[in-house]
Amino acid sequence: MNKIAAVVNRYRALFLVLVFAVLCALPFVIPKALYVRYACNILMFTTLAGSLNAINGYSGQTCLGQAGFFAIGAYTCAIFSTRFGLDFWLLLPIAGVLAALVGLIVSLPTLKLQGIYLSIVTLGASEIIRIIAQTWTPVTGGALGIKNIPYPWLFGLDTFRPKYYYFIFLIIGVVFLFVTNRVLRSRVGRAWISIREDQIAAKSLGVQTSFYKSLNFMYGAFWAGVIGCAYAPFVNYIEASQFSTDTGFNVLAMIVIGGQGTLVGPIVGSVIVTVLTESLRFLENWRYVIYALIIILMMWLRPQGIAGASHSMLAGGKIKRKPIRKGGAQEHV
Amino acid sequence: MSERNMNGRTPLLEAQGICKYFGGLKAVENVDMKIYAGDIFGIIGPNGAGKTTFFNMCTGNFQPTKGKIFFDGEEITGMSPETVAQKHIARTFQNLQIFKFMTVLENVKIGCHIKTRSNLADAILHTRAYREDERYTTEKSLEILNRIGLSSYRDTLAGNLSYGTQRKVEIARAMALEPKILLLDEPAAGMNPLETRSLMEFIQSLNADGYTIAVIEHDMKFVMNSCNRILVLNFGQKILEGTPTEVKNNPEVQSAYFGKGMVAGEAIQ
Amino acid sequence: MEYLLNQVVNGVCQGAIYALMAIGYSVIVGVVGMVTFTYGEIMMIGAFGAFYSFQYFGNNLPLAILLAFSSSFLLGIVVYKVCYEKFFNAPRHISLLCTIGFSMLMKNLAQIVFGPETKPMINIIHNETFTLRLAGVAVDFKLLQIIVMLLVVFFAVSLTLFFNRTRWGVALRAVSQNKQAAYLMGINVRRTAMLGNCIGCGFGGIAGILLSIYYYAVSATIWGNFSMKAFSASVLGGLVDLRLSALGGLCMGLIENLGITVSSATFRDVFSFSFLILILIIRPQGFAAKKGSRV
Numbered sequence: 001m002n003k004i005a006a007v008v009n010r011y012r013a014l015f016l017v018l019v020f021a022v023l024c025a026l027p028f029v030i031p032k033a034l035y036v037r038y039a040c041n042i043l044m045f046t047t048l049a050g051s052l053n054a055i056n057g058y059s060g061q062t063c064l065g066q067a068g069f070f071a072i073g074a075y076t077c078a079i080f081s082t083r084f085g086l087d088f089w090l091l092l093p094i095a096g097v098l099a100a101l102v103g104l105i106v107s108l109p110t111l112k113l114q115g116i117y118l119s120i121v122t123l124g125a126s127e128i129i130r131i132i133a134q135t136w137t138p139v140t141g142g143a144l145g146i147k148n149i150p151y152p153w154l155f156g157l158d159t160f161r162p163k164y165y166y167f168i169f170l171i172i173g174v175v176f177l178f179v180t181n182r183v184l185r186s187r188v189g190r191a192w193i194s195i196r197e198d199q200i201a202a203k204s205l206g207v208q209t210s211f212y213k214s215l216n217f218m219y220g221a222f223w224a225g226v227i228g229c230a231y232a233p234f235v236n237y238i239e240a241s242q243f244s245t246d247t248g249f250n251v252l253a254m255i256v257i258g259g260q261g262t263l264v265g266p267i268v269g270s271v272i273v274t275v276l277t278e279s280l281r282f283l284e285n286w287r288y289v290i291y292a293l294i295i296i297l298m299m300w301l302r303p304q305g306i307a308g309a310s311h312s313m314l315a316g317g318k319i320k321r322k323p324i325r326k327g328g329a330q331e332h333v
Numbered sequence: 334m335s336e337r338n339m340n341g342r343t344p345l346l347e348a349q350g351i352c353k354y355f356g357g358l359k360a361v362e363n364v365d366m367k368i369y370a371g372d373i374f375g376i377i378g379p380n381g382a383g384k385t386t387f388f389n390m391c392t393g394n395f396q397p398t399k400g401k402i403f404f405d406g407e408e409i410t411g412m413s414p415e416t417v418a419q420k421h422i423a424r425t426f427q428n429l430q431i432f433k434f435m436t437v438l439e440n441v442k443i444g445c446h447i448k449t450r451s452n453l454a455d456a457i458l459h460t461r462a463y464r465e466d467e468r469y470t471t472e473k474s475l476e477i478l479n480r481i482g483l484s485s486y487r488d489t490l491a492g493n494l495s496y497g498t499q500r501k502v503e504i505a506r507a508m509a510l511e512p513k514i515l516l517l518d519e520p521a522a523g524m525n526p527l528e529t530r531s532l533m534e535f536i537q538s539l540n541a542d543g544y545t546i547a548v549i550e551h552d553m554k555f556v557m558n559s560c561n562r563i564l565v566l567n568f569g570q571k572i573l574e575g576t577p578t579e580v581k582n583n584p585e586v587q588s589a590y591f592g593k594g595m596v597a598g599e600a601i602q
Numbered sequence: 603m604e605y606l607l608n609q610v611v612n613g614v615c616q617g618a619i620y621a622l623m624a625i626g627y628s629v630i631v632g633v634v635g636m637v638t639f640t641y642g643e644i645m646m647i648g649a650f651g652a653f654y655s656f657q658y659f660g661n662n663l664p665l666a667i668l669l670a671f672s673s674s675f676l677l678g679i680v681v682y683k684v685c686y687e688k689f690f691n692a693p694r695h696i697s698l699l700c701t702i703g704f705s706m707l708m709k710n711l712a713q714i715v716f717g718p719e720t721k722p723m724i725n726i727i728h729n730e731t732f733t734l735r736l737a738g739v740a741v742d743f744k745l746l747q748i749i750v751m752l753l754v755v756f757f758a759v760s761l762t763l764f765f766n767r768t769r770w771g772v773a774l775r776a777v778s779q780n781k782q783a784a785y786l787m788g789i790n791v792r793r794t795a796m797l798g799n800c801i802g803c804g805f806g807g808i809a810g811i812l813l814s815i816y817y818y819a820v821s822a823t824i825w826g827n828f829s830m831k832a833f834s835a836s837v838l839g840g841l842v843d844l845r846l847s848a849l850g851g852l853c854m855g856l857i858e859n860l861g862i863t864v865s866s867a868t869f870r871d872v873f874s875f876s877f878l879i880l881i882l883i884i885r886p887q888g889f890a891a892k893k894g895s896r897v
Binding site for chain 1: 392413415418419424431432433439443444446447449452453455456463466470507509510
């Protein structure tokens with residue numbers, strides 16, 4: 001494992017270009033349209049799980065209501081594009097900003113609360129959003145939902161087909177990873193991680209924890225909104241039950257299984273979970289049982305997930321003592 | 334040494350009549366303190382004397398029940414820990430609050446937080462502010478690690494280090510704030526005598542570089558030899574604030590702290 | 603006016619069940635020190651225990667309650683072993699995610715075992731209505747409501763007695779206050795925590811059967827999001843205080859039922875959740891005097 005990582009690191013740029021090329025070629029290589037759809041799902045969930053990971057994995061707040069932000073994005077797109085004919089690419093940032101605003105409101109309790117209270121608030125908020133979407137019929141279509149959401153423009157490609165819609169998810173996913181990577185390697189990202197690791201210490205170093213937690217929340221909500229906006233035209237029809245808490249837990253399962261606190265984790269998670277759900281379809285309800293068992297098992301064996309940050313609080317608060325390499329280290333204080 | 338501080342200068346950190354009650358328990362009762370720039374200020378007292386509580390009030394972790402705290406002439410009572418830290422008051426903790434899962438370098442880098450200003454947009458766009466901040470952070474952190482002698486551990490996870498070294502990481506991290514005053518809560522706890530001595534020398538050398546330091550310590554040798562002013566607390570009350578000699582010769586301190594019948598001088602040996 | 607008063611009665615009755623839920627939840631949170639997301643599923647299991655009891659042993663309410671309590675109690679052991687025991691010293695979010703996983707597991711297993719359809723649970727209590735006339739205003743009480751309320755009061759009182767009068771109860775309270783100190787006093791903290799968890803779960807089971815009787819139905823997913831309501835109610839009561847939690851439950855029931863008088867019934871959850879969020883923003887400690895900082 002370490003060897004692979006070392007090789008990847010060494011030829012990082014080359015590796016990334018290669019992966020990107022493969023990803024671009026993928027929809028043309030995959031024979032069945034259905035499988036392309038799965039690939040689209042994976043890409044979409046990569047961003048959605050990534051946005052959740054930006055919150056749970058980096059600032060250590062357990063957000064359970066990502067479905068709510070996702071819904072905000074999807075409904076923004078659906079409502080504005082069907083009623084006012086606004087362009088998809090314009091709606092993308094609007095959806096993000098709206099979701100971020102909701103994220104800000106949801107995160108306001110963080111100024112006073114921590115931990116579990118926050119989780120509950122996010123879960124409650126997501127439920128409230130869903131119920132509003134379900135009942136506010138004049139605007140959201142209520143239980144009937146919104147149909148015929150126009151397909152976005154993409155260089156004249158026929159985005160009606162998943163083969164081409166794929167590239168919208170790909171673009172968003174790549175931008176998301178690129179931007180998040182940059183944020184994490186900055187002062188802001190360090191502040192988030194310091195909050196995750198030890199809030200008291202972070203405060204004593206002058207990190208305004210409330211501000212950074214809110215910012216972190218807004219950031220995660222923003223991307224959930226963006227990907228929600230991209231999701232609506234893809235499925236062409238949205239209604240409230242698509243955004244239930246189970247959707248939220250599904251995304252949560254992805255980062256729990258794939259790994260929190262790394263950028264790769266959510267990707268791994270969304271691949272595993274999507275492939276599992278699709279390939280285990282014949283098991284009907286049993287697949288969810290398997291799913292749940294995997295989550296529990298992950299918590300027992302590897303709480304940070306398959307590709308998660310082993311060196312973090314996420315790994316269970318214990319540090320594996322490694323012998324310090326001899327030689328080099330000398331204290332002379 | 335202390336006389337030079339007495340010439341009517343404003344103290345750097347000043348506590349006026351600080352009280353802290355936890356329900357009926359008077360953890361700290363009416364304590365005054367003046368720390369002047371350039372001091373190594375020792376706070377001593379038996380266990381449970383309220384030293385750490387007192388510290389926590391100075392850094393905003395606790396809010397005093399009564400009394401005021403001034404820093405550089407500005408009142409900082411009631412400020413949150415992060416605001417206090419932004420005034421360049423750095424501290425370490427009695428029970429070590431380092432980021433165990435981060436490397437030593439990353440630990441110190443987070444300490445640079447208040448010295449840098451780049452925001453989310455800067456980070457995404459890699460603006461000049463971002464690049465400057467990153468350069469500053471890295472350079473500053475490496476410089477501090479060099480200074481404290483931890484450069485060889487820069488990529489080691491902090492939690493993997495020995496206890497004494499972890500304490501140094503915490504001090505290094507506090508130094509990244511470019512503190513005007515450094516509050517150390519029992520820095521020598523858990524260290525062996527050798528480590529303690531080297532820490533003492535290090536603290537003195539920091540002081541020589543112009544850092545003002547306040548230190549809570551149980552190790553009498555440490556306090557008597559390196560501090561120029563000492564505050565003695567007992568049961569939350571101030572017994573004395575003075576030079577080591579004054580502390581040594583004060584009968585009340587002797588009975589309260591060193592115990593009756595024990596010669597203070599013996600403890601210093 | 604009459605409508606409003608009737609809604610108040612409905613609210614108090616529903617609130618009484620919420621109070622029972624909240625009490626159970628508070629016991630778990632207090633004694634184990636961790637929150638749970640499995641509570642809804644535990645209630646569901648309790649309700650199913652009662653359902654099968656009604657099916658096989660006839661319309662025997664005490665027996666059904668006993669079965670509901672014991673099935674949830676036993677499930678509590680599993681929950682404890684799976685979600686808590688290993689994670690006492692781990693960061694909080696791990697056991698939290700574990701309970702979420704367990705709740706998914708239970709929900710789907712229940713759908714497989716009990717079937718996905720909603721099962722009716724009618725005619726458990728004779729459908730009789732009393733009307734109370736006060737100054738020209740008629741208020742309706744259903745027999746069902748009266749029995750439910752009486753049962754809730756009975757269980758709340760017996761739990762209080764258990765906590766205050768028995769050795770085990772005292773041990774539970776000790777563990778809830780300070781695990782370390784309880785450990786040093788020779789209390790088997792893990793076993794006591796398990797007992798606390800099981801008792802809390804058992805109360806969840808009773809709340810489950812009462813809700814099912816109240817709503818005449820039981821299904822695998824029916825009480826799923828009631829763990830949130832139980833949580834909300836116990837947050838209102840400061841999370842670990844039993845009496846205040848009961849009060850919180852009552853308030854939740856009242857607010858929901860008064861809320862839906864001014865809007866539609868679909869907004870029920872919006873009211874309870876908005877209320878919770880408001881409370882958390884304004885007064886996170888709920889009715890309690892001090893912040894419940896232990897969780």
